[in-house]
Amino acid sequence: MNExxxxxxxxxxxxxxxxRLTAARGYDVTGTDLRESAYFLALRDAGMDVRIGHDASLVDGAAAVVVSTAVRESNVELARARELGIPVWHRSEGLARALExxxxxxxxxxxxKTTTSAMVAHALHACGIDAGFAVGARVFGIDGAVAGGYAGSAGISVLEADESDxxxxxxxxxxxxxxxxxxxxLDHHxxxxxxxxxxxxxxAQSGAVIACIDDPVVAALAARRRDAGGRVLTYGTSPEADARVTPDGVVAGGRAIALAVSAxxxxxxxxxxxxxxxxxxxxxxxxxxAASFATYAGTGRRYQHRGDAAGVTVIDDYAHHPTEVAALLRAARDGGxxxxxxxxxxxxxxxxQMHAEAFGRALSVDDADVVLAPVYGDREDPIEGVSSESIAAHVALPAGSTLTLADSLERAADLAADRARPGSTVLTVGSGTVTTTPDRILARLREREGADG
Known part of the structure; x- marks a missing residue:
């Protein structure tokens, strides 16, 4: 194709x-970023020309430029693409073209979304269907899957459908x-x-809709879609679900089916x-x-075991909304x-700003030491009066639990390591740069282990 x-x-x-999926369609792929990541290195290892640092000249000659919502118009490469009249595709448009x-x-x-997308891909592969996928994390256990993209041969692909933008x-x-x-x-919507x-x-633009009726908003949407003649399959713990979830599996079509889940x-x-x-x-x-989920190996940053040291287990997780944080902490307790x-x-x-109180409630757990790092702004500018202290004001910890505000992510990592003791589980939580902290925490724990030895 040579484009x-x-x-x-x-x-x-x-x-x-x-x-990765664009390259699989026969295009030459180049790219830049400000720092290396596991995903970046995986692309380089696959032979793609990816570089650290933005350079406007790298855009020259490209058939199209792909950006995410986080890329600002001031970016020198994006500005050059605009100047030259090169088509600029949002990431979702690039994905749609790659999966055409x-x-x-x-x-x-x-x-x-990430976990469920990976589970669909895992189940299809376990059943001999070589489906492709575009998932926002590495999917473990599927041969040939590096980072979150895999080009299968079945003509089927699984993707995360992002509502954020x-x-x-x-x-x-x-x-x-x-x-x-x-x-x-709501910054977008x-x-x-x-x-x-x-x-x-x-x-409305989907063929069949599989909807969780435990969620009242989804349940109402599903009912409207069904009334309009759409194909809808419901699931949930409700007796009214087409597929009713039980502690041991699922009941569908009058049959009980065992469905053991490793996660x-x-x-x-x-x-x-x-x-x-x-x-x-x-x-x-x-x-x-149904049997495949017992061997589901998970994805990167979804209750991902990062290591053990000094009798402490370190788990990294992407949870970044109050509901997700609360579910993560419950899952940790359920896991022992x-x-x-x-x-x-x-x-x-x-x-x-919107969820400070709900975050506070989610983090109000017993037998825990909570460390709050500064807010990761990503694509946003700071908002006056909004900080991690906004969340801390709503945390109500039982006796024996503690809350500490750190002035940097590095300090937060050190505090987390210091609070851990043999038998503790350290959870590094969030969708930002917190994923870099497990290595620092484990290194500090190993130093302690060496000193104690």
Missing amino acids: RIHFIAVGGSGMSAVA GQRLVAVAGSHG GSFLRYSPEVSILLNIEPDH GTVENLHRAFEDFA PGAHNRLNATAAWLAAIEMGAEPQAA AGHLVVLFQPALFTRT
Whole structure:
């Protein structure tokens, strides 16, 4: 094909997946980012020309330039593309082009998209269906899958459908999953009503809709879609669900089917049920698909075990919304964790401002030491009066638990290591740069282990 597509901020989880799938379509792929990441290095190892540092001259000669929402107009490469009249595609448009002609499963919702997308891909592969996928994290256990992108041979692809900037409306999937809908990303949508309307439009352009009726907003949307003649399959713990989730599996069509899930937490039983229904819609054998979740190996940054030292276990997780944080802490307890050290880095000033009280409630847990890092602003400018202290004001810890505010992420990591003791589980939590802290925490714990030895 010999056309070159250039990616700005190529090292992100989502962008790297699109870059990989674009290369699989026969395009030459180049890209830049400000720092190395595991995703960036995986692209380099795959032979792609990816570089650290932005350089306007790298855009010259490109057939198109792909950007994420986080790339600002002031970026020198984007400015050069505008100057030269080179087409600029949003990441979602790049993904839509890379998956053109594929039968799509699209997973949408405020929480759980990455895990559920990976579960669908895992179930399909376990049933002998070589599906491609674009997932915002590395999917473990699938040969050939590096970063979050994999080009399969079955003509089927699974993708995360991102509502944060409305880009999920670019897709017309054969099967969509609606996990949950909560107020978030109102910096883009403006109002909750607009957010709900976007999900409604997404469902309307989907073939079959698999909807969680435990979520009242999704349940109402699913009912309207069904009344309009759409194909809707519901799941949840409600007796009215087409697929009713139980502690041991799922009841569907009058049959009880065992569905053991390796990932901890009740929310992951829901996710696996949605994935099971989607896999069946795409041709998977029901019993084999149900059995596959016992061997689901997980994804990067979703309850990812990062190491052990000095009798302490360190887990990294992407949870960045109050509901996700609360579910993560419940899953840790369900998995047998005793004393917790929770290092939480809030992401985005708008989200912190909107959900400060809910974050505080989620972090109010017993037998825990909570460390709050400064807000990770990412694409946003600071908002006056909004900081991690906004969350701290709403944390109500029981006796024996502690809360500490750190003035830097590095200091937060050191404090988390210092609070840990043999038998503790350290959770590094958030969607930002907090994922860099497990290595620092483990190094500090090993130093302590060496000193004690």
